[in-house]
Amino acid sequence: MKKPMNFLTLLAVVLFTGLFINSAAMAEGKKPASAQELVELYPTDFKPAFTRNTVIKLNAIVHRSYDVINTYDAIIADVKQTMAQSENASRMSPEAKAQLQRIAGLAKESKKILMDMNAAVDELTASKEDYNAAILAGMVDFVQDVEREISKQEKQLMKMRDPA
Numbered sequence: 001m002k003k004p005m006n007f008l009t010l011l012a013v014v015l016f017t018g019l020f021i022n023s024a025a026m027a028e029g030k031k032p033a034s035a036q037e038l039v040e041l042y043p044t045d046f047k048p049a050f051t052r053n054t055v056i057k058l059n060a061i062v063h064r065s066y067d068v069i070n071t072y073d074a075i076i077a078d079v080k081q082t083m084a085q086s087e088n089a090s091r092m093s094p095e096a097k098a099q100l101q102r103i104a105g106l107a108k109e110s111k112k113i114l115m116d117m118n119a120a121v122d123e124l125t126a127s128k129e130d131y132n133a134a135i136l137a138g139m140v141d142f143v144q145d146v147e148r149e150i151s152k153q154e155k156q157l158m159k160m161r162d163p164a
Contacts, residue, residue, distance in 0.1 A: 049132035050124075057120055058139055065113045065143045072106050072150055079103055083160045100157055107154040110147040117143045 050058065079099040086092040092100075117140055124131060 047130065049135045051129060054124060054129065054131065058117075058136070061113060061117050061120060062139050062142060065110065065117075065146045068106055068110050068113065068150070069146045072103070072146075072153075075099070075102065076153065079157065083157055103150070103154050103157055107147075107150045110143075110150045114143050114147040 049055070079102070082093070082096045082099050086096040121136065121140060124136070
């Protein structure tokens with residue numbers, strides 16, 4: 001496991017990089033950067049991606065989506081196998097019907113989670129709160145991908161049940 005970079009290591013890397021760039025510039029006959037031209041960063045310059053309340057709210061939504069996809073991943077192989085063994089709706093076993101209902105329930109839950117995420121995003125953008133748009137986009141993409149995958153599978157299973 002990689003150890004996180006501490007502040008002193010980061011400072012050493014920044015200083016070494018600056019010295020390397022300046023020495024390279026001098027070798028090419030260019031004037032090295034002066035102290036005023038360098039940007040100084042302090043720990044107070046690093047802002048969190050979200051406020052504490054927002055990150056707790058968004059992480060809870062993402063965690064719900066993560067739980068749904070983990071449940072889906074754990075059961076989907078068995079569901080497909082059971083559905084394949086049932087040729088049509090009139091011959092579908094009670095087990096196949098129950099598993100199909102379970103996938104339908106996961107699809108419904110994933111849609112609700114996506115609606116909750118969209119509402120949270122709308123609330124966040126309306127609040128004028130500073131936030132990291134890239135991290136937010138990643139969270140939204142994950143929730144959308146989960147909903148899309150489960151809904152697609154639910155439609156495929158329904159076609160297996162009712163091929164018409």
